[in-house]
Amino acid sequence: MEKPVALILLVFSISGLVFGTQPSSADNNASDICETHACVHAASRIIKMGNPSVEPCDDFYEFACGSFVNPTESDRKSIVMDTFTELxxxxxxxxxxxxxxxxxxxxxxxxxxxxxxxxxxxxxxxxxxxxxxxxxxxxxxxxxxxxxxxxxxxxxxxxxxxxxxxxxxxxxxxxxxxxxxxxxxxxxxxxxxxxxxxxxxxxxFESELFDLEQPNYINYGALGSLAGHEITHGFDFSGKQYDAEGHLNDTWTATSTENFNNKSECIIEQYSNYTVKELGLNLNGSISQGENVADHGGIRAAYRAYSDLSITDKRLPGLFYTPKQMFWISYATMWCQKTTPELLKMLIFDSHPPYKFRVTGTLSNMPEFAKDFKCPSGSNMNPVKKCSVW
Incomplete structure (x- = not known):
């Protein structure tokens, strides 16, 4: 019964020389590798989606999703393909x-x-x-x-x-x-x-976004950020209209509201400056403000929660990234999406921006991301100016 797993792990080890960094002698310790079915599946999914030829500090979405977003002929028949439509x-x-x-x-x-x-x-x-x-x-x-x-x-x-x-x-x-x-x-x-x-x-809860048999960095990066996203909605421009009991009653002070609006303006400006190259059109940061703020608050809360864990996660077979780097990769692969130009044009004016910008826009505001991937200051994923609301 051990032979199939051993064969899969061997394939992943070879793939890791391409997709990940060269393993050190410590990385070769078999006891540090998660060999559960959930881990093998997660490793396979991540390797298939990513494009390791792209520098993560230049375009993390392409790095994590590049092999997924380039559609084949059979894919072109579908309007949209992503994790959530599949679920x-x-x-x-x-x-x-x-x-x-x-x-x-x-x-x-x-x-x-x-x-x-x-x-x-x-x-x-x-x-x-x-x-x-x-x-x-x-x-x-x-x-x-x-x-x-x-x-x-x-x-x-x-x-x-x-x-x-x-x-x-x-x-x-x-x-x-x-x-x-x-x-x-x-x-x-x-x-x-x-x-x-x-x-x-x-x-x-029945998807690859959460599984007790896979490392915490996968669960926290995916489901953890989603939970944080929904909670943050309670503190955005719509959620602020409700009190702690859920009743329509804005209890924020004028100062709190003003500070929130000023910080949100940075998010609005950031996303309005993003251009969808396939269409030559810019996003509307005002329309997607609520979702963008929730994305930022959700990933920030999830990262803090994961960082507070006292346990050490095993690595996935064939992937030689640090646990914190895998946290960001887990978040990004959740948003891998391929779609048609027609639907992409509709998403520009939707409250949920195209998924590419839910990755690059969110993570480029996170100093922790830049630190974990050692992105130089001024690079695409580590701009000098960053936005933060919560």
Whole structure:
């Protein structure tokens, strides 16, 4: 049983002479190599995505994603390819398989509702809005007769098609790999009532972005930065409108708001100066301000958390970077993306900028990144002027 792993590790060791730096005698210690299935998979994915011929201090996105972003002929048929569209596709297939199953007496009531709604949506002769009617009718239909003060979402009752009555129809899924069972739970009423909450999708937790059997630098660089990103949204120009309880109530002082706006202006200017070479167009830093600030805050928090760990991570087979360098590589490969010029043009005016700039824009503001990769001052990834909000 050891031979396949040994063969894979040998291949990775040869690849590492190209993709990574020359290993020292200490690096050759087999006990320092993570040999779990998750580690072998992570190493394979990172090596396949990267372009080691590019200097990381010149263009870290190309360095980490260069072999992935250059599309083949078969890839050109796809509108977009990236980690998150792939995760969503896999999750939707699992969810679809669950929802296509017949309703059983042992199903939780929210799973029964989900299956019912799914089947209604696929009935050509049914109109969804007529099949799901809240008590008191739809507000948009009632017009001027709508009484907002008398509305309590938590007490709203829905009748779906010919089913029984349902309350609190917001819920989440947790499914198992064999599709044999699913846990369905309603969202807490306090979250529903406030209408403002951030969620990291379940699909992330069953992907290569997180695995207990792979080094922490992979988990922190990917999932850790995503968690930090969502938390930072609570402190951006939209999140600041809500208090600690999630209610619409801006509690920031005028000084705090002014300082935030001044620091954010640096981010806006930075991203507005980025040009998408394929189109000859610049990004709109104002539109993507919220996401850019969240990216910066998320990666900064994740790096600090990882740096505080007292354990030493093993290296991946075939890769000879330091753990902190691997943290940045993990973050970057999460954003590898290939797309069409048409969609790229749409992304320029989207609140989420093209993924290339979520890497280069974010990491070029991090002194820790420049230190870990020894980037000279004034290089593309270590500019003299840096932006920082949180």
């Amino acid at each position: 969503t596709s896999k999750f939707n297939k699992k969810l679809e398989k669950i929802l296509e199953q017949n309703i059983t007496i042992n199903d939780f009531k929210y799973l029964k509702l989900a299956k019912t709604l799914y089947k209604i949506c696929f009935k050509k002769n049914d109109i969804f809005a007529n099949s799901m009617e809240p008590s008191g009718g739809w507000p948009v239909v009632k017009g001027s007769k709508w009484n907002e003060s008398a509305f309590d979402f938590n007490k709203t009752i829905f009748r779906v098609d010919n089913t029984t009555r349902w309350e609190n129809y917001f819920f989440k899924f947790d499914s198992y790999d064999d599709y044999s069972s699913v846990t369905v739970e309603p969202y807490p009423s306090e979250l529903i009532a406030d209408w403002y909450f951030e969620v990291i999708s379940y699909e992330v």
